[in-house]
Each structure stands twice: as structure tokens, then as C-alpha cells.
């Protein structure tokens with residue numbers, strides 16, 4: 001079984017981004033970039049399926065600028081077999097990404113696509129569901145457990161209020177939640193080995209699909225800052241403040 | 250053209266987030282030339298849900314699609330049923346709560362319609378322009394939908410006060426056609442927290458615990474405080490990962506987003522991802538033994554000290 005894992009290069013999760021004064025976006029100059037944490041979980045899950053003998057090839061794919069090669073190399077160093085970069089400097093909407101991924105799926109014919117449930121930059125939480133829709137495949141989103149047997153995926157999903165378990169016929173799309181696994185660290189020997197693994201680059205035009213934007217970001221602003229609070233010195237003082245000043249209890 | 254809101258429910262009760270989505274639809278309606286709002290209820294033996302939806306202020310009609318196959322409410326079957334409704338009548342907007350329910354199904358529908366969904370809106374500027382948080386709420390994007398036959402939105406409940414329930418009811422219609430194809434997906438089961446738990450996203454007061462509570466048993470101290478305040482209990486990711494509480498307690502960028510009147514963070518450091526889920530609370534209290542913990546930067550009232558000592562005292566004094 002072939003696995004496809006799309007990954008996105010995003011601002012590292014430890015960075016507190018700043019909005020640009022002109023309102024055109026957030027300042028990404030000299031900011032640390034990493035693989036989207038949920039995508040790391042997706043890569044890890046694919047590797048574990050391969051280690052359990054349930055898959056024989058893992059292809060990672062990223063859509064974005066040339067710098068995404070670095071992200072793809074990280075995935076290769078974790079244990080993916082080969083990488084595809086769809087190189088573009090254009091801002092892609094989740095729908096456009098899903099359409100491009102559909103073309104890659106048509107070429108590679110994986111049985112399972114595993115994606116992160118959301119990218120921590122635009123927080124959209126759409127691409128996996130959209131890809132599933134375009135392929136007409138079933139979807140198992142927000143997975144905290146995944147089992148594959150007899151042509152079926154059994155997925156435990158994190159939902160409001162608890163957990164849900166679904167059985168999906170393959171091929172299918174899975175999106176990962178935080179508790180699916182803990183991604184491994186890459187070791188120096190594996191990083192060196194990863195340099196020799198194939199990384200193909202495609203152009204958007206190679207994939208021939210309509211990716212004209214359907215939405216437009218007019219402005220990016222900073223949220224209203226909270227006004228500075230105070231320190232209280234005792235439980236009594238806290239209770240008094242909550243009763244008499246804030247009037248919330 | 251009307252606006253369509255997809256109701257969130259468990260076949261027995263309507264989830265309050267639906268009322269917030271109706272509120273968002275009303276706000277759009279006020280700015281557009283149409284303000285007729287329909288609510289679509291898809292499920293099995295869901296008449297009580299439809300009856301509740303019919304009482305939400307601003308709702309002109311409820312459409313009920315009720316059939317055993319629809320009971321599990323998988324993304325596949327919900328998508329099929331919503332698409333039938335969009336063929337049956339014309340709609341300018343489709344909305345659903347930005348909960349795991351709406352997040353799961355709405356993008357699937359949007360892709361079928363070749364539409365770019367706008368996720369997690371907190372404000373409406375015009376019928377096609379919306380505000381949504383990005384980067385864990387560290388920035389707010391104003392996004393305009395510029396193409397597509399319909400506008401598809403998920404709604405963050407924190408952005409819109411719930412549209413209230415009224416005495417009178419809107420008419421309830423049965424869906425003319427019912428979706429059958431579940432794409433081979435089978436619901437194996439659900440493990441849900443007890444339903445008498447106060448819902449995090451609807452609570453007036455939330456008390457949340459973090460890794461600083463050190464072990465699961467210490468969450469009882471928090472439960473006791475919550476009981477006194479009639480509060481819902483939340484947690485940081487670290488507390489969930491440590492197994493102190495189940496996953497659905499998680500507040501944050503990738504958990505639940507809450508904005509109660511009062512949020513009490515106990516033994517939580519205040520990582521960006523946690524702040525994303527609670528920074529819009531009206532009053533924030535932080536209790537932490539580290540005076541430099543970032544949570545104090547967003548707290549209205551900060552108390553430095555050992556949570557295990559403070560919690561029983563606080564509960565006793567309320």
C-alpha cells in the first residue's frame with residue numbers, strides 16, 4: 001500500500017507572530033519556520049504503518065516556495081521514501097491545495113492520504129475534508145487512533161464531548177489530531193541518508209487545475225490587546241475583587 | 250434567496266452553538282436584502298431537535314431530514330443531504346458552528362460546490378466580508394468571498410451572542426428527498442462524556458487546570474471550585490496529554506475556543522496555543538506558582554502561589 005502525506009511549511013509553533021503595520025499580513029522576515037506540527041504527526045503515523053508492514057511506500061508532498069524542500073527533507077529524514085514539491089510562490093487557498101493534491105493522487109494512486117487536521121498559520125482546518133470530497137473518498141478527521149486491516153481503516157476521532165469510532169473502506173483520507181502519536185526526532189545519520197532520497201519538483205502548470213482564488217484577504221490586523229491586570233496578594237483579596245470590582249461572582 | 254444554517258445535535262438535543270450560528274446568519278441578513286433563515290436538521294428521530302430549532306429567534310423555517318441512515322451524521326451522508334437541500338431551494342449562505350461537527354462536514358460540502366469556505370468567523374462586515382482569527386488568534390484577517398455560487402462559513406460561537414429561544418415556533422417541513430449513500434462508512438460507536446457536564450463553550454464561568462495540577466486526582470479540587478461557581482471545567486493540552494482529563498476538556502487553538510464572563514486558569518503557563526482558546530474571556534484570573542508565567546500577561550487578576558493550597562481556600566470562601 002502506498003501512502004501520501006501532504007505537509008506544509010509554517011511559522012514554528014513557538015513563535016508569536018506580529019502583524020505588519022500596513023495591514024498586509026504578518027511579518028515572516030527572519031522568523032523560524034518548521035513543518036506544521038499536525039503534519040509531523042501525519043508523517044509519523046505513515047512511518048508507523050510502514051514499520052508494521054501495512055505500507056510499502058511513503059510519499060510526502062508539499063506545495064509552496066523552494067524553501068519547502070527543507071521541510072520535505074525533514075520528512076525524508078524521519079523515514080518517508082520520496083518527496084514531491086509543487087513549487088509556487090502563490091498564496092494557495094485550501095480548495096486550491098486540495099485540487100492540486102487530487103492531481104497528485106491521480107498520478108501516485110495511494111490507498112491512504114494522511115494530513116494534519118489544520119495548519120497552525122491560517123487555522124482553516126479544511127484541506128483534508130476538501131480532498132476527500134473531490135476524490136469522493138470517505139474521510140476520518142481529527143484521528144487519535146488509526147488501524148488498518150482488510151481494506152478498511154478504523155479511525156477513532158476526537159469530537160466535542162468525547163470520541164467517535166468510524167470504519168472507512170479504503171481508499172480514504174485521514175486527518176490527524178495531537179494525540180495520534182508523538183513524532184520521532186531525526187538523527188544525523190538519517191538526515192544524511194535523506195539527502196540521497198528522491199525529491200522531484202513540479203510546477204503548478206504541470207497539474208492543470210483551476211486554482212483561481214475564491215476569496216481575498218483585505219486586511220490583517222492585530223487583536224485588541226488586553227488591558228494590564230493586577231496582582232492580588234491573597235485569596236481573600238481575589239474573592240473581594242471578583243465580587244466588588246469585576247462583579248462576575 | 251435565504252440563508253441556511255446546519256443544526257448541530259445528537260438526535261436528541263439541539264446544541265446551543267446552533268443558536269450562535271443563527272445569530273451570525275441574522276447579522277448577515279441585516280446587511281443583505283434577504284434575511285430569511287432556514288435551519289436544516291439532519292438525523293434520525295430528531296423531531297425534538299427540529300422543534301427546538303423552530304423556536305430560535307430569527308428562524309423562518311426548519312427542514313427536517315429524518316431517516317435511520319442519517320442517524321450517524323457522518324460527513325459523507327450529511328454532505329449528501331445538504332447538497333439535496335441546496336438543490337431544492339436557493340441559498341446565499343450556508344453556515345454551521347465551528348465545532349468539531351461543523352469543521353468535519355462543511356469543508357466537504359464547500360469543495361463539492363467548488364467554494365472556498367471561510368472558517369471560524371467572529372464578525373460580519375458585509376454579506377460577503379468576514380473577520381476571522383488566524384495564527385492562534387494573534388492576528389485577525391478580514392476576508393472577502395469573491396467567487397462562488399454560495400458563501401460557506403463556520404461560525405465561532407464566541408463572536409456572536411446566541412439567538413434566544415422564543416415562545417412561538419417556525420414551521421417544520423420534511424425534506425423532500427433523503428440521502429442514502431453513506432459511502433460505505435460505518436459508525437462503530439461513540440464514547441461520550443456524561444451529558445450532565447456543563448458545556449465548556451456555553452458556560453458563563455470556566456475553570457481550567459494545567460500540568461501544574463500535577464496529577465489527575467488534583468482535578469477534584471478544580472471540580473469542587475467549579476461546582477461552587479456553576480462552572481464548566483477545562484484544561485490545557487499538557488493536562489490532557491498527561492491523562493488528567495479527557496480530550497474534550499482541551500481549551501486552545503486546536504481545542505475549544507471559549508469566551509466566558511470569568512475564566513480561571515490554574516497551573517497553566519499560558520502558551521500561545523492555550524491563550525488562543527480563552528483570551529477573549531471577559532475576566533481572566535490566573536493562579537500559578539511562577540510569577541513570570543506568561544498567563545499573567547493576559548490576566549486581570551493574578552495570584553502567585555501553590556494551586557493545591559489556593560484551590561481549597563478559594564472554594565471555601567465562595
Ligand SMILES: Cc1cc2nc3c(=O)[nH]c(=O)nc-3n(C[C@H](O)[C@H](O)[C@H](O)COP(=O)(O)OP(=O)(O)OC[C@H]3O[C@@H](n4cnc5c(N)ncnc54)[C@H](O)[C@@H]3O)c2cc1C
Pocket residue numbers: 013037038120458459460461462484485486487488499500501502503504505515516517518519520521522523526536537538539542554555556557
Ligand atoms: C500544534 C500544537 C497545538 C497545541 N494546541 C494547544 C491547545 O489547543 N491548548 C493548549 O492548552 N495547548 C496547546 N498546545 C500546547 C502548548 O504549546 C503548551 O505546551 C501547553 O498549553 C502547556 O500546558 P500547561 O500550561 O498546562 O503546561 P506547562 O507549560 O508545563 O505549565 C505548567 C504551569 O503550571 C505551573 N505550576 C506548576 N506547579 C504548580 C503549582 N503547584 N501551583 C501553581 N502552579 C503550578 C508552572 O509554573 C507552569 O506555569 C499545542 C501545541 C502545539 C504544538
